[in-house]
Amino acid sequence: MTLRARQVSVRFGRSPVLHGVDFSARSGGMTAIVGPNGSGKTTLLRALTGEIPARGAVALDGLTVGTANAVALAARRAVLPQASRLAFPFTVIEVVRIGHGAGAHADRPHLPRRALERVGMAHMAERLYQDLSGGEQQRVQLARVLAQVWEPVTVDGPAWLFLDEPVSSLDIGHQLAVMRLATEFAQAGGGVVAVMHDLNLTAMYADSVAVMQAGRIAAAGPTREVLTSPLLSRVYDCDLRLNTPPADGTPYILPHASDKAQAL
């Protein structure tokens, strides 16, 4: 029950973006991909979902990821892009129905509305998508993705969510709500791979993490082992300190202004 990528390389034109990346993720947990801007997080996610041509091999539970398997893959995994522009004035519920119709549960007509309820957008079901705020649109897209792979575990195996910065336009309350939702999906047996910007949310919710730097994986493994002050400071090229409160043991990361800290 794994996603496994071997020696994935991607180049845009002449410039290489990913250099032979090995990556794996297990269902039943959330795997985060973190790293500074331009380190190849989104490119890796796009290669893992078969969206861009890449050298190397990607397999999701034995299915080769690529256009040839598009229909089989759609029944097993859904992808939330970073930003979505919609061409025509669809309503919120119509957008969710498009995802629903593509998945393995198209015979369950109540799912689109329930998916909207899960992201707290059911009251806006009849509104036009293009009239919503960026954060609301992001939650509708998440509902669209959920409606496509509603059950974390199917008869064929686990379902997967690929999320590209799922909380980037959300307020803090909705950030936590969306992260909880993704965690629940993973705990119920599904797989979640998420590109994350927020290191604290990553530390709170991700079971394992891959830290990227300049198109390579700088470190990967269980979140609490991988996220350390020296590694993060090196990769993000600034002074970051990881603190662990004794109360619950969930680490948090704080930036430090080095010169100021010395003055104190």
Place this chain on the structure above:
Amino acid sequence: MTLTRADAAADTGPRDRRAVARRAHLWLALLLLATCAAGLGTGAAQVSVLDGLSGAADPVTRVILWEVRLPRVVLGALVGAALAVSGAVMQGLFRNPLADPGIVGVSAGAGLGAVGAIVLGGLLPPALQGLLGIYMVPAAAFLGGWASVLMLYAVATRGGRTSVATMLLAGIALGALSGAVSGLLVYAADDQQLRDLTFWGLGSLAGATWGKVATAAPVILLAAGGAPLLGRGLNGLALGEATALHLGLNVQQVKNAAILAVAAATGAAVAVSGGIGFVGIVVPHLLRLATGPDHGPLLVNSALLGASLLLGADMISRVIIAPAELPIGIVTAVLGAPVFLWILLRRHGQVAL
């Protein structure tokens, strides 16, 4: 109040546009029947449709109904459906409500074919002229439309992937080039050819025969009838090509089928009726306002409303200066352009471009 209504409607919600769109199938089909009947009854000669159909009429009336008006009504419905469906498919493919076969140069390519046939047709060997006969201009128009689509496709496709943006821009360039060559030919045309050209360029259903119906019908019925199968694919494309792929769609196949359908339907329509504008933009746009952008019902409704609209425009073109006729392209432009502007003004800020 709202809550109880929503509960009663279960997941469908209080304002489900799917139901509205499905009801519209019926109403638009009835509208088409009515316009067909009205089209049969309208014209320079006063004839009774009922007598003509029941066989009680004199031979002249029968000829007017069966050999003049009926083929014209059938051809008008086919062309209107083809133009509206082509517009809707093209807009879905380019994810732009202002896209139209006229914009990507398909109509201009077909026009060049027709102009070439009118002006240079006389240079062909007489035997070939005799063989092609009255089909020379339509056949050339069809080939012109197809050739321009194939050229566009070749320009915009690299490594099996078609870039929609490249195709749109290349279409504008190719359309301009076709227009320029057509202009050159017009410059070289004599007086009689100029009259033919003007009439053809503005579009007309005059001269509709069962022969023309028989040539256009298979192509248009196949393309416009098959187009609703593209509904799911075009809905997916509305979310972007990447998302369409993740929805399990074979994006390149959807694009190929859409381009093929547009080329066939537009080519056939322009071939038998000349350049008729605005149907492809106005009809899908009106329907999207009324029943939403879901391409499944939209493509069916576009065919029905496009057919009715063109028949209505044809009736106006026949009676407004009877017994003479106005080219139908003038009528659709005079009716369509203000309606289009009115929609844009009324929905100011709400029309997504």
